[in-house]
Amino acid sequence: MECMGYWNNKLGKHRALLTNKELARHLPPTKLATKANIHGMLEKYRTLYLKPNHGTGGNGIFKLSHHGNKYRLQNGTRSRTFTSFEGAFTAFTKSRAKKIYLVQKGISLLHYQKRPFDLRIMVQRSPQRKWEVTGIVGRLARPHKVVTNYHSGGKPMPARELLTPFVPSAEQSPYIGQLNTLGLRISRHMSGIFPRFLAYGVDIGIDKELKPWIIEVNTKPDKFIFNALADKRMFRKIMRYARISKTSG
Structure with a gap:
């Protein structure tokens, strides 16, 4: 399907996501x-x-x-x-x-310490070649900046820490589960259009009603943002899956 008008740029990926009615509900105009x-x-x-x-x-x-x-x-x-x-x-x-x-x-993102944040969900092919969420990390914008990206000064933080002021502790696991499910749906859909990619970095913004919005889908996602977290378990898994995909692919 890559030859049918979908290109690996922001507009091409946006148009690809629009073809799925469920995912289209989460796309900003x-x-x-x-x-x-x-x-x-x-x-x-x-x-x-x-x-x-x-x-x-x-x-x-x-x-x-x-x-x-x-x-x-x-x-x-x-x-x-x-x-x-x-x-x-x-x-x-x-x-x-x-x-x-x-x-x-513009999505009115949730703020932590008066700074906007969003979430990066990493989805990769597992050793069994199935799509799997291998990590989720928050990105807190640098003061006075409009973007949250790590390479633009955004601060990687545990997703649960950023969500705590807005989502009660008892509800965090189900809510993060919903976000992970959204990341999986996006990756499965996109892999039908861009089949050569083995990982997706799904950037999700959350508004004040806790609705998730698809900000961007990255086909060459940065793995090392996860290494900035104190807990290295997600990073180790991401790197292990990346090595397996490279050697098998």
Whole structure:
């Protein structure tokens, strides 16, 4: 199916996920970042993320928000305010360096210590060649940054620690189980379209109603974020599965 219009970039993977009705419920509205699309979505959602169609590590991501007659454009720790959409869009255009960008509805993520966080679910082929969740880790954004990515300064933390203020201890295991099930469904679906990949890193954002949103699906997920946790059990399993996949594949 890879030759049928699905490409290994953000838009291609988004379109692939849209073909599954259950998974589509967890996808934030996403379009090509044309001027008309950005303006229309900004009027409807007030906060947007502008992402390069190709790229990893959170590089080149902008946050654009609209409050009253103010437009705020943030990239990294730099934030600029404009009095018109034209001004904000012109600044974005100058910074995008002719790259193809997507515009995505901004999800109001849960915050821990006044900083947003999301979760990375690692899904790999097991030694029996079945999809298996081998790890889940939280990514806490660096202060004043718009992205949570590890290589952009995000802090890896145990998922349970980040969820504790929002999900009672007795409910955490079932809730994390639901997230893991979502990660498995995504990986099984994507493997039917991109069959050559042996691992997926599923980035999940959680809103204030505890609904999980699919932020991104990575086909070459970073394993070493899990090594930053004090408990190395997930990291060891991930590396063991990666070695088995490499030697068998």
